[in-house]
Amino acid sequence: MHDLHSERMSGRETRAASGLALVFAFRMLGMFMVLPVLATYGQDLAGATPALIGLAIGAYGLTQALLQIPFGVISDRIGRLPVIYVGLLIFAAGAALAANADSIWGVIAGRVLQGAGAISAAVMALLSDLTREQHRTKAMAMIGMSIGVSFAVAMVVGPLLTRAFGLAGLFWTTAGMALLGIVIIALMVPRAAHPLQHRESGVARQALMPTLRHPDLLRLDFGILALHAILMASFVALPLALVEKAGLPKEEHWWVYLTALLVGFFGMVPFIIYGEKKRQMKRVLTGAVAVLLACELFFWQFGDSLRALVFGAIVFFTAFNLLEASLPSLISKVAPAGGKGTAMGVYSTSQFLGAAVGGILGGWLFEYGGVATVFVGCAVACAIWLAIAVTMREPPYVTSLRLPLCAAALADARLAERLLAVPGVADAVVVAEEAAIYIKVDTEQLDRTSLERLVTPAPERAEA
Missing domain, CATH: 3.30.70.100 (Alpha-Beta Plaits)
Structure with a gap:
């Protein structure tokens, strides 16, 4: 019986998985590259205030959260490719709008339009159409890794590109990446015979209410919402703290993020292995949230020198990477049989909502109380998350x-x-x-x- 015995992925499946992982990576690169630079370079835009810069950072999350599940449902009806092509064109149009903007409102409008190209669910559904059962987890892991890598690359490349070509150049690069995504889909990704109705990769109407009522899934949904809210709010404050408190010119920020992400990536690996092998994922999760809380308090109290900010950023990204990697695996463990696709749909929506909330709140807190207030706000969010995470049951290892x-x-x-x-x-x-x-x-x-x-x-x- 093939479904329980693993064979190698076929050439067609490998092409599908790597092509779609590339499309995801380019799109996420475009989303994330503005994070380390908008708080500093955005101050030169007409009408910019910290609250509006925060809104520009998080704005894409609003439209992404609203449209992701509907786009997935439409792709079941009219096919995956038209939805993905249109989504990438909308994303490119949003980037072009932001590139041409000379005011903060133009950038906000561009970011809102970028988020409207919400193709995540359609890409995941296409991946299911093109891969066999026994290789689907492997293919989805490739996409997960591509998102992680694109985030790390964005943190370093974003400041370097902006230093060379300004904010407009950064947004034009993003538009180019979306168009490159269209070329990859057209030339590299095989055609699916017909869309599969598949509960592990798409949202099933029958599974929606049980998912929204499931206490442990809701705890994990709140977790990813809080994690991305904390990330976005921290990126309103951290680049400004590096300039104002540590005296590091904005053109030099890339090496701080490179160091933090590299050390953070390798730092999380032993904890992931320990959590899975020893079946202690709850302990790893709550421990990482506690470290995130300690980090924000450390930034608040001691974040006034370059050494302290770099050390804090390394610990922050170790905890962040660990949580970003372990939350989706917890969702697939906890989701009921046949409910994983729906659970992941709600989880992704929560993630984008968190990005919007974090950007908006981070900007607002900065405007009314400076860098320290943002870090205190993030610490409060961590404390609430920790209180919720502690009440979770140990997940089933299935x-x-x-x-x-x-x-x-x-x-x-x-x-x-x-x-x-x-x-x-x-x-x-x-x-x-x-x-x-x-x-x-x-x-x-x-x-x-x-x-x-x-x-x-x-x-x-x-x-x-």
């Missing part, structure tokens, strides 16, 4: 599988019940219209033979 069902297995009204009796099966739901069953299994305890016997009839087993 893997999601989607297995196609033959007619005989589909006709068995008690199939899900029988599967739940198999050692290692934690959850099971039959979706008749997909002729498939979604199950969550603990691979350490799973009795594969019993599982295969139930979902595959004897003749097929003999052939396999």
Whole structure:
């Protein structure tokens, strides 16, 4: 039975996954490159105030949060490619609008339009259409890694590009990247035969209410909202603190972010391994939130020298990277069988909402109380998150599988019940219209033979 036995990804699947990961990376690069520079370079724009700069930093999150799920649903109806092409064109138009702006309001309008090119859900759905079951997690991990890498690259390249070409040059580069994304989709990504209705990668209407009522999923949704709010607000304050308190010219900021991200990336790896291997993800999560809280308090009290700010940034990014990597894996562990796509849709929406809230609040706090007030506000957000995270249950250490069902297995009204009796099966739901069953299994305890016997009839087993 192929679905439980891993083979190598085919050339077509590798092309699809790497092409879509590149499109995601270019788009995210465009979103993130303004983070380290808008607070400092944005002050030269007509009408700029700290509150409006904060709004410009977070504005894309508002339209992204509003449109992401609807775009995903539209892609189920009219096909993935038209939605992705239109989304990338909207994103490029937003970047061009911001590049031509000479006032802060023009940049805000451009950022709002950029966010309206909300293609994340459609790209993920296309990835599911183009990859087989047993390789889907690997393909999604490639996209996850591309987002992480693009964030790190953006923190370094953003200040260097802006130093060379100004804010307008930065936005033109972003527009160019979106157009390059269209070329990659056209030339590199294979065509899907037809859209799959697939509950692990898209939002299913039937799973929406259970997702919104699930206490631990809601805790994780609040977590990603808080994390991105803290990130955006910190980027209203940190570049300004580097200039005003540490006396580091804005053209030199890139090396601070490069150091912090490199050390932070390698610093988080042992904790991820420990959390997964020892099944201590809750401890890792709450520990990282506590470190983030300590970081913001450290910035507030001691962030008045370059050495202190660089040290704080290194610790901040270690905790940030750890949380950014572990929250999606917790979502897929906690989501009920057949509900992962919906849970990820709500989670992504929360993430973009957090970016909007953080940018707006960070700018507002800075305007009314300076850098120190922003760090205090971030510390309060961390404390609230910590109080919520502590009440979470230890997640189940399970893997999601989607297995196609033959007619005989589909006709068995008690199939899900029988599967739940198999050692290692934690959850099971039959979706008749997909002729498939979604199950969550603990691979350490799973009795594969019993599982295969139930979902595959004897003749097929003999052939396999």
